Amino acid sequence: MIFQNDDSIMEKNLSRERVFDGIILHIDHVTNELPNGKAAKREIAVHVGASAVLPIDGEGNIYLVRQFRAPIDQILLEIPAGKLDSVDEDRLLAAKRELKEETGLEAENWLHLTDTFTTPGFSNERISLYLARELHQSDACPDEDEFLNLVKLPFKEALDMVLRGEIRDAKTQIAICMASHLI
Amino acid sequence: MIFQNDDSIMEKNLSRERVFDGIILHIDHVTNELPNGKAAKREIAVHVGASAVLPIDGEGNIYLVRQFRAPIDQILLEIPAGKLDSVDEDRLLAAKRELKEETGLEAENWLHLTDTFTTPGFSNERISLYLARELHQSDACPDEDEFLNLVKLPFKEALDMVLRGEIRDAKTQIAICMASHLI
Numbered sequence: 222m223i224f225q226n227d228d229s230i231m232e233k234n235l236s237r238e239r240v241f242d243g244i245i246l247h248i249d250h251v252t253n254e255l256p257n258g259k260a261a262k263r264e265i266a267v268h269v270g271a272s273a274v275l276p277i278d279g280e281g282n283i284y285l286v287r288q289f290r291a292p293i294d295q296i297l298l299e300i301p302a303g304k305l306d307s308v309d310e311d312r313l314l315a316a317k318r319e320l321k322e323e324t325g326l327e328a329e330n331w332l333h334l335t336d337t338f339t340t341p342g343f344s345n346e347r348i349s350l351y352l353a354r355e356l357h358q359s360d361a362c363p364d365e366d367e368f369l370n371l372v373k374l375p376f377k378e379a380l381d382m383v384l385r386g387e388i389r390d391a392k393t394q395i396a397i398c399m400a401s402h403l404i
Numbered sequence: 405m406i407f408q409n410d411d412s413i414m415e416k417n418l419s420r421e422r423v424f425d426g427i428i429l430h431i432d433h434v435t436n437e438l439p440n441g442k443a444a445k446r447e448i449a450v451h452v453g454a455s456a457v458l459p460i461d462g463e464g465n466i467y468l469v470r471q472f473r474a475p476i477d478q479i480l481l482e483i484p485a486g487k488l489d490s491v492d493e494d495r496l497l498a499a500k501r502e503l504k505e506e507t508g509l510e511a512e513n514w515l516h517l518t519d520t521f522t523t524p525g526f527s528n529e530r531i532s533l534y535l536a537r538e539l540h541q542s543d544a545c546p547d548e549d550e551f552l553n554l555v556k557l558p559f560k561e562a563l564d565m566v567l568r569g570e571i572r573d574a575k576t577q578i579a580i581c582m583a584s585h586l587i
Contacts, residue, residue, distance in 0.1 A: 398581030
């Protein structure tokens, strides 16, 4: 049914139960009252959240990482990113940490691009996306068991890769496409 | 550690175990051999996948839906989308079904924008994104327990909402930003 005001689409929470406790994911079953008065069970993957950063240098080159992703059993080209240490960690500080860990880069100029809910249908994950400029090299120090290939390429080439469907990581598609309207 | 060839970042699967069976999510624990020979456990939320569609009419208006999202306990503005009926369902047919169900619209002209891995760090969800043109009205028929508000707005206004951070659903940010380079 399609309604035209928000009251008519709100759900009211009746109960919430933790049904799975994992390594990085926790699954809650939530029972909500629907606008039609019926009860519906919703399944939610609870995630701590993350920050991600698109680093671009003075020559218009950006820095991406190639990383094996077990859930899809393939290597993806992505902007540097990482989970928050805790739900209330400062998201800009997390972005700065991940940029340094994964690329060895630090940046003097940070712009918050947007926040994105990656999968609001089944997860609460929110990623904060930043554009980092005025870069300088420091030392890369990825987690001991994190294996990355650093990739440097012109921004325009990366945008073309997004538009051709060759970059398929959501946060990376968003950051590059948004940046194309800002830089 | 940062390496410069893909062999040095590949992981080799050693075992896979289903540890949670949910309503729409299934959690697998995968043990992989890392490039350094160590074993690492990866947690994967297994999802059937989805299709989503950005419908735009001859006057440059697009059609979005406002929907309550339990995982984030708020209403989001999103492009019409829905889960596949099965992992091997035709993704274009699924997009056509969801467009009709959620907006009552059908389209004569379909363009595949891209596919996106929404959360490759913890889920295998892949969403196929389409641009739908040459629209005509049919009858909306959402799932009985699906409550939506249909929103019609100029494409340029939607793009500005993405750039201002007012549209925060990942698939919607991607579709609108990509379409801005194509239409």
